[in-house]
Amino acid sequence: MKLLAYADRAVALVNTDDHGTGRDRLQSSDDVYRLLPQGWRVTPTAASAGLDELREARPRLRRVFELAATGRVERATEALNKLLCDFPVSASISDHADGDWHLHLTDEPHGLARSYVTGAAFGLAYTIAERGPDRLGLCEALPCRAVFVDTTTNSSRRYCSDRCATRANVAAYRARKRADVLT
C-alpha cells in the first residue's frame, strides 16, 4: 500500500458522518464491514467491538481536517500529534511472498478498528509532511462538510465530489443572475 493512500482511510471514516444529509453511516457492525478495507478478516465480534472505537476517533480526525483547511495549522498538528500518540504506528515489511516489498504500518493483533485508525492518522501526518497542510480540505458546497485530500498539482480543489462542484457552480450562476436583475 502506498503511504499517501493511508490518508484515504481518514477521509472514508470522517465522511461516514454526512453533514449534508444528516445521515450517519457508522451505526452498526454492517457499517464497520463496509468501511474496513476488503480482504480484512473481520469477525462479527471484531466488527461490533470496533464500532465504538471508530466512532470515537471520527470527530478527532475531522477536527484535524477542519483546523488544517481553515489555516489553523499549529492546532491541526497538535490534534494530530495527540492521535499519533494514542494510535502509534508499528511498522513491518512484507512482500506477501511475491517479491513486491512494502511497509505495513499497523498491526491487527491490537484490533481492526485500532489498526484502521492508526493508518488513518498516519496518512494525515504523512500527507502534511510530504505535501503540506493545505492538502487537507473541507467541502465548500454547504451544507456538505465532507472532507477530502487535495491531490491536484496546484492545490486547487474546493469540493468533495463532482456532484458538490456542480451544485456550487449552479448556485453561483443563479446568484449572479439575481444580481444582474437587481442592477
Ligand SMILES: [Zn+2]
Ligand atoms: Zn501488504
Ligand SMILES: [Zn+2]
Ligand atoms: Zn461536498
